[in-house]
Each structure stands twice: as structure tokens, then as C-alpha cells.
Amino acid sequence: MTGLTLGRVFGTEVRAHWTWVVILAFIAVVFGMDLSDGTAAAWPPVVAWGAAIATAAVVFASVTVHELAHVKVAGRSGIQLPVVVVQLLGGPYVMEVKPETAGDELRIAIAGSAMSLLIACALGAVAAVLILGPFDADHAPDWIQAVGFVTFTAAAFNLLLCVINLLPGYPLDGARVLHALVWQRTGREQVATAAAIRVGRYLGISLITIGALMLVFFDGLAGFSLVIAGWLVMGSSRILDRRNVLQGLVSGLRVSDAEDADAAHVPPQLTLDVFAGEYLTERLGAAALVQRGTELLGLIGTAQIRKIPRKIWTRTRTEDAMVSIANVPTLDGESDLWSALELLERSGLDALLVSPGGAGSALMSRRSAAKLVHQKAEERQRELIALGQMKKGRGHGR
Numbered sequence: 001m002t003g004l005t006l007g008r009v010f011g012t013e014v015r016a017h018w019t020w021v022v023i024l025a026f027i028a029v030v031f032g033m034d035l036s037d038g039t040a041a042a043w044p045p046v047v048a049w050g051a052a053i054a055t056a057a058v059v060f061a062s063v064t065v066h067e068l069a070h071v072k073v074a075g076r077s078g079i080q081l082p083v084v085v086v087q088l089l090g091g092p093y094v095m096e097v098k099p100e101t102a103g104d105e106l107r108i109a110i111a112g113s114a115m116s117l118l119i120a121c122a123l124g125a126v127a128a129v130l131i132l133g134p135f136d137a138d139h140a141p142d143w144i145q146a147v148g149f150v151t152f153t154a155a156a157f158n159l160l161l162c163v164i165n166l167l168p169g170y171p172l173d174g175a176r177v178l179h180a181l182v183w184q185r186t187g188r189e190q191v192a193t194a195a196a197i198r199v200g201r202y203l204g205i206s207l208i209t210i211g212a213l214m215l216v217f218f219d220g221l222a223g224f225s226l227v228i229a230g231w232l233v234m235g236s237s238r239i240l241d242r243r244n245v246l247q248g249l250v251s252g253l254r255v256s257d258a259e260d261a262d263a264a265h266v267p268p269q270l271t272l273d274v275f276a277g278e279y280l281t282e283r284l285g286a287a288a289l290v291q292r293g294t295e296l297l298g299l300i301g302t303a304q305i306r307k308i309p310r311k312i313w314t315r316t317r318t319e320d321a322m323v324s325i326a327n328v329p330t331l332d333g334e335s336d337l338w339s340a341l342e343l344l345e346r347s348g349l350d351a352l353l354v355s356p357g358g359a360g361s362a363l364m365s366r367r368s369a370a371k372l373v374h375q376k377a378e379e380r381q382r383e384l385i386a387l388g389q390m391k392k393g394r395g396h397g398r
Contacts (some may be wrong), residue, residue: 010071013081017087020060027056035149043142051146056153061118063088066161069115070097070108070173077104102184102192106196109176120158127152137297169200169233170240190244197241200214204234247338249376255340256333259354260368264288268297268319272305275318280305286367287351290322298322301350301365328353331364341369 006014014088032052036045043051064086071084079097099105130148166174166202183192211226264279267286279288280302287301300322308316329338331351344352344366 006086009068010075012071012075013083014064014068015083015085016060016064017085019087023088024056024060027059028052031055031153043146047142047146051149054146054150055153059157060086060149062116062154062158062161065119066112066116066165069111073100073111074108077108079104079108084267097305099280102180105176105183106180109173109180112173113165116158116162116165118157120162123151123155123158127155166197167203167233168238169203170196172233175200176278188388190248193244196303197237197244200233200237200240204230204232204237206230207233246341246373249373250337250341251382253337253372253376254333255331255335255337255354255364256362258337258340258372260286260363260365263351263363263365264367266318267299268292268322270318272308272313272316272318272321275300276305276313287349287363287365288318289325289363291319296325298325299349299351299363303348303350321392323349325353330355333362337369340364343377344369 004016004018006016017327028049029052032049035048035051036044067084067086071080074080081097097105097108099108112293127148130144130151165172166177168174168178178199179192179196181192181314182195183189186192207230208225209230211223211230213223214226215223264342266275266279268290270282275288280286287299290297290300294372297319300318303324304321305313306319328349329343329347329350332342333354340352344364350367352361354364356363
């Protein structure tokens, strides 16, 4: 994941996505220019730009607290991810947590919007006191007017953040809320996933349609924003639709079913040019164990060698590029395959160690997993064809 590390909160590393550089600069410049040119308030430049920068900072803090609310509630349910990346909308934390019950999912998903609503109420109360209270808003000191502006704007932003995040489309929190409610009602998580994907697709189409109309007939910026939001929701729904199909294909399978029967063992002194040419050609997603005698040293695959400039492959050995064997997760062969695939994806590696309970040397690689999925997809296709022919035969029989 990309982003600037801010620290650790509730045991989770918090990072700010790089897009905040653009977002915060935009907020500060737009409000700073508006507040300092006399169109909104005739404030001195230092007060105007101070209010603009403070508004940008509070916006970022609000989104961060929104995400941390998810982290805190997930932690209470025994769920913790190592990293949360703060984004303006649809933070990945609520997408990546895997709750065991619908109730846990509902609490985690709604925590962010509940926190945003609480912040909106608190800041709105402060703004109301400053604007409608004992002070004359038009003649109050500049700094009081500035604080009133910042708190009112931040309150409005948090209210908007709450409402938008409750829309039922991935990657927004509302999709997980819908998923949890359907899961709770039907007792079937895959049914809930399919429902959330379907509703998200309709939401994306609606946002794109409304945005296109606004783009042509009304506000161009707002219309463009809605089109982008709709495209994001539809894209996320397509990704999750494919994940749902994949999960269905591997349902009931174990890690041992996806073991790489052709896993290679290579010496540590082998250079990367030779390794890539002999072991990775036509073996997309494959990996090899680096071994000296009977000692396992590490794991190497495409993910490792692509980090090394090709021009130095001839003088770089596999032991220089490998991941130490101690840092490669080990799975029991009887573990659920879907959970293993999720771990493989999060690890960023090309394979994981498979062991029946000790320090084994078998691998489950991306290549072997893809081969199994392809096999299951073909079997499913043949079953559907056979079912279709059976129904067709019954129709002719009538």
C-alpha cells in the first residue's frame, strides 16, 4: 500500500494516501482565495489563509477519525489488520476486514458514519454558538468569525461524509451495511454479497446518469464528480463480482488441493537471468524455494526479481533477492483454500509454504492456485452445459 505513515493507533499502522497532497492543497487554496478577496468576508490575509488551512486540516482529521472508528470497533470483535490507509472516500479497511458474523460486520461498517455524524453534531453546536450565540456575527472579532467558519464547514463536511458513506455501493460503508443486513436475514453470506454487488451496480449506473445530465445542463464540476463516483462504484462492484465467483469455485476446497506439484528448488548462487529463463518462462505466478543442501533459505518468484533492474540480473544471485524462509507464511494443508488465497494476496508473495503440521517444503503458488481455479471453472461450465441440455431435452419431451 502506498502512503505516508502517520503512526500506530489501536495496534494498526495508519497511513495517509498520497492523493491527500492534492486534496488538501485544493481545499486550502480555494478557501484561502475566497476568504481573502472579500467575497465571503473581509478578513486580513493571515486570518483568511489560517482559516483555510485549518479547514483542510480538520477535513483530513475527520476522515482519519472516521477510519479509526472502523479500526476500534473491529478490534473489539477480535479483527485487526496491520495497516489502514486513509482515503477521502471508501477507505480500504472496512473492505478488507473479514467478520465472522453479520452483527460484527454491521457494527464495523456503521462505526465510521456514526463517528462522522457525532463529529458533525459537536462541531455544528460550536458553530451555532459562535454564529447565533451572544456574538454579533457581523461585528465579532475576525478570529471568532474564522473559528465559526471552520467549525461550520467541518460540520457540514462530516455530515456529507456520513451520508455519502452510507450509500449502498462498494467501496463505501453502506455496501457493507447492506451486506450485513442481507446476511443476517438470509444466513447466507454469498447471497448477501451478490445482493450488495447488484445494488452497487445499479447505484453506479444511477450516479453516472445523473452526473452526465448535470454535466450537460447544470454544474459541470458536480456532474463530473458524480460520473467519477459512479465509475468507481461500478468498478468496485465488478471486482467483487469476480471475487464472489472465484469464492464459489473454491468453496469446500483445501490448501492441499492447490499444492504446486512442480515446485522448483534452486541453489542460492543461481543468477537471476538463469533463474528467470529456466524457471519462470511460461510459469506465470510460479515461485521456487532457495535451498542449500537440505537447508531451506528462502522463497523467490516474479514478485522478487521484478524489483531488481534487469541489467544487473547476471550478477545478482537468488539468495540476494529472495524472501527469507522465516518471513514466508506457512499454512496447514487442511486449511480453507479461500482464506489461504486471501492471505496469499495480502502477502504480496508468489507462493506460501504448505505443511501438514511441521516445517514442510511444499508450496501453494499463484500458478498452482490459478491452475486449480481454471480446472474448477471448466468443470462448472460443463455442468451448466449438461444442465442446459437436460432442460432442453425435457422441453422437447413435452
